[in-house]
Amino acid sequence: MDTRELAKIDLNLLISLQVLLEERNVSRAAERLYITQPAMSKTLSRLRSLFDDPLFTRSSHGMQPTPRADELTQGLSEILAGISHLVSNSHFDPAQCSAEVTLAVSEYIGVTLLPALTARLQAQAPLLHLKIITRVENQLEQLALGNLDFAIHIRQNQYGGDFRIADLGGSPPVLLMRAEHPLSQVPVTETHLGQYPIIRLYVSDREQLDVTPISSSLEEARQWSRGTLEISHLMTAMEVLRNTDYLMPGPAFLLQNESVAQGITAQPFPGAEDISVDYVLVSHHRTANSPMHSWLWEQITCTIRELRPTQPRKLRQRVAAGST
Structure with a gap:
């Protein structure tokens, strides 16, 4: 990807083009974008220069897109939708999630937890790829580096402020x-x-x-x-x-x-x-704003809460x- 070329482009121009393609009218496009008609006309001029094409021609039926504009229409909506999704806190749908999540958990913990957890995830997020690592050192460092998403382990002596911790019981x-x-x-x-x-x-x-x-x-x-x-x-x-x-x-x-x-x-x-040997669930704050990670955090802690009542007796x- 040539980021130098992308840096030259004002993404607001693409939004303006999308509105023009939908309205086929400079005045109505200006109203939707809360700008004046002269400013909209100037934006159209910049678009024509950017794409080296008239983009629209006048006719008795209003503005008609050129073949180049029709070509742009096919991908422009998807591009703008992708940008909107990228910068917004979009709704997370577990059923459609196909991401890979890496969890560090020792085998002696996993043998009790994983059968119930994977059954829960299979029912709610059937496309999710869950990767279990049973042997990994320096887990806090690996969480910070992004090599792990979650870790379940015996409570350590010290955690920095960059980590989220949930007590899982002892x-x-x-x-x-x-x-x-x-x-x-x-x-x-x-x-x-x-x-x-x-x-x-x-x-x-x-x-x-x-x-x-x-x-x-x-x-x-x-x-x-x-x-x-x-x-x-x-x-x-x-x-x-x-x-x-x-x-x-x-x-x-x-x-x-x-x-x-x-x-x-x-x-x-x-x-x-x-x-009592205490166990904790740990993640790094880099995932704090991720709907998927927040949802998985709840699934793990809920699974452990459901397992816990029958355990002590x-x-x-x-x-x-x-x-x-």
Whole structure:
């Protein structure tokens, strides 16, 4: 695109041409544009110079467009409509939205959220392209750069003023293990953490998280544990749990998904019984005036609100009973 040529054009001339094509009369076109007839005549002269064509000729039936003017008519309305849409806060229709939206969400959050969210979006915005990224570091930077539209993660220690944040609620941390694990029927202590290998599930921007007590316990246990397995694939991690004596710290809401939690039980995380790990939805203020992003924000938060009521009671029962 040669922007230098575009910069030479007064877009008001195109509006005037559109009105002239509709009215076929200089006086009526002047009235619609709230200018005098001489000013309208001068505008027509500038249009003729711009397009190097008379554009209109006089006849007994008024002004008649030339072939060049007829040619311009075909695209001018669409161009002006596009400009109007570009600069206005147009109505957003989810059913017609075919944009691509990128959401960063860890697999252990997504396995609970995404089935309900995608069902909602499929019903309301069937043309939407939703791209899920489960492993991405520096999420706040990626939001600011436009590489992400939304992120759902554990609350970080600090957010700048450029970010919009919604609290999504919290979940108690638990120790996940196979149902027949030696610790499944006894109170787990910090000493136990050093007697069994531990799975460390990937968490983005771990060093920025506000979960210091849990991190400290894990780091201490890691120094004298029997080994660790670091992994980013939740389903693989759960399969390892089902077939070994590994322990895995994780959010209690994972037990809400029956297929994921089959054969798995949980015990309270030692020393963190009164702690809640809080989750947030984050976007950058660059999307603040986007109707599409505002609509999606509401869909995500509404989906989580609908999931939340059944979660606390079920999870407390599971953790307390140590059952699958």
